[in-house]
Amino acid sequence: MKISEVIHYSLSYPVKKPYANSRTYNRSRRITMVEVKTDSGLVGWGESSGTVSDADIEQFVIGKSPFDYETIYDNLGRGGANCRAACGVEIALWDLIGKALDQPVWQLLGGKHRDRVLAYASGLFKPEGEDHAKGLSEEATRYRDMGFQAVKMKMGFGPDIDEEIVSAVRASIGDDVELAVDANCAYDPARAIESGRRMMAYDLLWYEEPIVPTDVDGYAMIKQALPTCRLAGAEGLASSRAFREVIQSRAMDVIQPDISIAGGFTEMKRVAAMAQADHVRVIPHMWGGCVRLAATLHYQATMQPDYPAPLNPFPCYCEYDMTENGLRTELGTRYPMEDGWVAIPDGPGLGVEINREKLEEYTR
Ligand SMILES: [Mg+2]
Numbered sequence: 001m002k003i004s005e006v007i008h009y010s011l012s013y014p015v016k017k018p019y020a021n022s023r024t025y026n027r028s029r030r031i032t033m034v035e036v037k038t039d040s041g042l043v044g045w046g047e048s049s050g051t052v053s054d055a056d057i058e059q060f061v062i063g064k065s066p067f068d069y070e071t072i073y074d075n076l077g078r079g080g081a082n083c084r085a086a087c088g089v090e091i092a093l094w095d096l097i098g099k100a101l102d103q104p105v106w107q108l109l110g111g112k113h114r115d116r117v118l119a120y121a122s123g124l125f126k127p128e129g130e131d132h133a134k135g136l137s138e139e140a141t142r143y144r145d146m147g148f149q150a151v152k153m154k155m156g157f158g159p160d161i162d163e164e165i166v167s168a169v170r171a172s173i174g175d176d177v178e179l180a181v182d183a184n185c186a187y188d189p190a191r192a193i194e195s196g197r198r199m200m201a202y203d204l205l206w207y208e209e210p211i212v213p214t215d216v217d218g219y220a221m222i223k224q225a226l227p228t229c230r231l232a233g234a235e236g237l238a239s240s241r242a243f244r245e246v247i248q249s250r251a252m253d254v255i256q257p258d259i260s261i262a263g264g265f266t267e268m269k270r271v272a273a274m275a276q277a278d279h280v281r282v283i284p285h286m287w288g289g290c291v292r293l294a295a296t297l298h299y300q301a302t303m304q305p306d307y308p309a310p311l312n313p314f315p316c317y318c319e320y321d322m323t324e325n326g327l328r329t330e331l332g333t334r335y336p337m338e339d340g341w342v343a344i345p346d347g348p349g350l351g352v353e354i355n356r357e358k359l360e361e362y363t364r
Helices: 054-060 066-080 083-101 132-146 159-173 189-202 216-225 240-248 264-277 290-302 356-362
Strands: 003-020 025-038 043-048 116-122 150-154 178-182 204-208 231-233 318-321 341-343
Touching: 003 356, 025 083, 043 083, 043 290, 054 066, 066 083, 066 240, 066 264, 083 264, 083 290, 116 290, 132 150, 132 159, 150 159, 150 204, 159 178, 159 189, 189 204, 189 216, 216 231, 216 240, 240 264, 264 290, 290 318
Parallel strands: 116 150, 116 318, 150 178, 178 204, 204 231
Antiparallel strands: 003 025, 025 043, 116 341
């Protein structure tokens, strides 16, 4: 089986009701999908955060076997400089290998440690043209009633607003649902500490991206000021080299590599191996389309459990995007949440079917 063609699709889904994090309104959702074709007739699907040049595809991919996934990825990724773009091809190669062997990707990765993952509802953005706290209260109540055992909300709008909206959401979901907050790098360390101190009363699961992930010293300052608060971040970092300082400094309690940014399955395994050796928890980021969600689920199935294993382990949380996003809900296979959990797909490959009409409709 030789690779005969690679097609990149730039997709855009127009959002009907815009929503904001601390920095910007989402008016459309955009992803890059990758289709890798072979002379056997099998095709593989991937999702990335950029496109690989035609010259690189010609030199490093065309005519190669999908089983050369790691050398192909390393040639395309250039040690970190081009990982974001290379993710799509890398993920599509795993999909192809799985289809060729009639095995799910988690099986190719060495087997699964779990059949399902606990989902957290990722949403609770600032709604456009609505009362912020009231809108979030209604949304959070809906997630609780759907069966989610954890939710994540956006903050980073200034300490006063943060406290107002976090207290409103906590009151809506009660004390039995876990609550994570995400500032999307809105703050400097001083403001991150001020807002964090005021949120401590609301029992946070984690405090995500208070500041930019490259400010490792800044994370240390926040940690010193908020010692019992779990700090999370690094969703935008690409390549294991970029994660090295964050992991080794123990700047964050939780790192959140994204399979379509960090560098596909190959780089997720490298990052997780480093993190585990340094006792840093990995909870993958997932913000994209159905292929990224499928790939993330296969990867999460294979993540090593804590060792030694406690009776009540920290859940291997799955970020479950609850915002309006047709690239997740219309473009292909949906992976439903049931009773708070999402089942691991059974392949072959990623096990994702793509709706080509929707692919065409949302191609820019
Ligand atoms: Mg985030």
